[in-house]
Amino acid sequence: MKNHYLCNCGQENEIVLERNIQEECFIDDVKLICNFCNNETIAIIKYQLWGTLIDITVIDSFLIDINNQAEYIVEKAYLVSLSSLCELENMLKHAPIDGGNSLNRLFFTQLISTMEAYFYNTIKALVLNNKDIFLNFIKSSKSLSNEKYTIYEYLNTPMLPRERVIKRLNEILYHNLSIVLEVLNNTCNIEIKLNKDDLKTLNEAVRFRHDCTHRNGFNHKGEKLDVFTHLYITRILLIIKDVISSIHKKAIDIELDNNSLRNLLDNYLGYFDDEFTDEAYPYFKHSLE
Numbered sequence: 001m002k003n004h005y006l007c008n009c010g011q012e013n014e015i016v017l018e019r020n021i022q023e024e025c026f027i028d029d030v031k032l033i034c035n036f037c038n039n040e041t042i043a044i045i046k047y048q049l050w051g052t053l054i055d056i057t058v059i060d061s062f063l064i065d066i067n068n069q070a071e072y073i074v075e076k077a078y079l080v081s082l083s084s085l086c087e088l089e090n091m092l093k094h095a096p097i098d099g100g101n102s103l104n105r106l107f108f109t110q111l112i113s114t115m116e117a118y119f120y121n122t123i124k125a126l127v128l129n130n131k132d133i134f135l136n137f138i139k140s141s142k143s144l145s146n147e148k149y150t151i152y153e154y155l156n157t158p159m160l161p162r163e164r165v166i167k168r169l170n171e172i173l174y175h176n177l178s179i180v181l182e183v184l185n186n187t188c189n190i191e192i193k194l195n196k197d198d199l200k201t202l203n204e205a206v207r208f209r210h211d212c213t214h215r216n217g218f219n220h221k222g223e224k225l226d227v228f229t230h231l232y233i234t235r236i237l238l239i240i241k242d243v244i245s246s247i248h249k250k251a252i253d254i255e256l257d258n259n260s261l262r263n264l265l266d267n268y269l270g271y272f273d274d275e276f277t278d279e280a281y282p283y284f285k286h287s288l289e
Contacts, residue, residue, distance in 0.1 A: 006072065009037040010080030037083075070129035070256035077121035078248040084114045085241050092233060100226035105212045108228045108236065112175060112209040115240045119174040122251055126188050127169060128162070129256040136187045137165060144168055175206045190250045198239050205236050 003015040013034055030043045088107055095103050127137045138144045144164060154160055174180055177199070184190040194202070208227065211219050218224050 005032065005041075005043070006076055006079060007034040007037060007039055007041070008079055008083070009034060009039060010076055010083045011036040012076075015043055070125055071252075073125040074122055074248075074251050074256065077118050077125070078244065078251075081114050081118040081244050082241070084110070085237055085244075088114075089234070089237060092230060092237075095230070097230065098226075099229040099232065100217065100224055101228070102217070104228040104230075104233065105217050105225075108205075108233050109209050109212050111233065111236055111240060112206060115244070116174040118244050118247075119180050120169075120172075122247060123172075123174075123180070123183060123188070124166075124169050125256070126251060126254060127165065130254060133188050133254070134165065136189075137168075137183070140183075140186045141168055175209070177203055177206065184247065188251070188254070190247060192243060192246050194239075194243065198242075201235065202239055202243075 004012050005015055006012055011034060013032065013036075015030070015032060032041050032043050033039070034041075088110060092104075092107055095101070095107060098104070126133050128134065138161070147164065149160060157163070172179060172183070181192060181194075184192060208225060211217060211225055
């Protein structure tokens with residue numbers, strides 16, 4: 001069986017074990033080098049019974065559990081976002097000082113896109129892999145909680161609740177901070193407290209991103225925005241990094257299970273035979289893609 005770990009750059013790597021173990025019990029240190037960023041780390045490998053692998057611990061990295069891909073998605077969303085922010089921070093050092101420069105606007109818009117992607121990937125993984133959060137999301141959504149189905153629709157499409165939840169998740173505007181914070185708080189029980197100045201600055205940054213993307217850096221009055229200095233972009237980056245880190249610290253404490261939706265709906269669809277359940281199960285797996 002292949003083992004993989006998630007580097008701090010957010011990329012997945014295989015752990016190659018080449019040692020031929022003859023001892024009854026053995027602990028080995030293996031140096032791992034990321035194929036993408038060349039970052040080095042150490043894996044502690046424990047064997048017993050002449051080579052039977054019993055445990056792998058990767059120092060300062062995330063060992064991927066093939067039985068719980070949901071946790072992997074939450075961790076990867078976090079590492080990929082941090083890696084992107086660090087990359088932008090390093091590139092910014094070589095950017096022009098001019099706050100209205102096109103290159104600075106590109107850096108700035110990528111910051112907001114990184115934040116949006118993290119919100120989307122994390123919230124989707126939490127909602128679709130924890131039955132309590134899944135039900136909370138339905139209950140807190142007016143459109144979902146008020147939906148009505150015919151018996152025929154429900155029996156003909158047993159994955160209908162999951163499909164409607166995914167549709168609603170895809171409809172959320174993840175740059176809308178008030179909606180994202182409300183979903184995190186009411187659905188996932190993750191409360192993020194931003195001070196008023198940081199929240200105001202971040203909301204303003206989202207509006208500026210709209211002007212950069214749709215008006216080429218001009219506001220609705222036709223005035224060119226020249227706020228994208230090193231100092232301003234760095235401040236936005238630090239606020240976003242703090243928000244993402246605060247969410248992740250609480251998200252990793254939430255129990256996730258790839259089979260949570262299957263188990264939940266099985267309670268309501270228990271009168272179907274095992275063949276139906278096995279046939280339906282692949283639809284759940286797509287929720288992680």
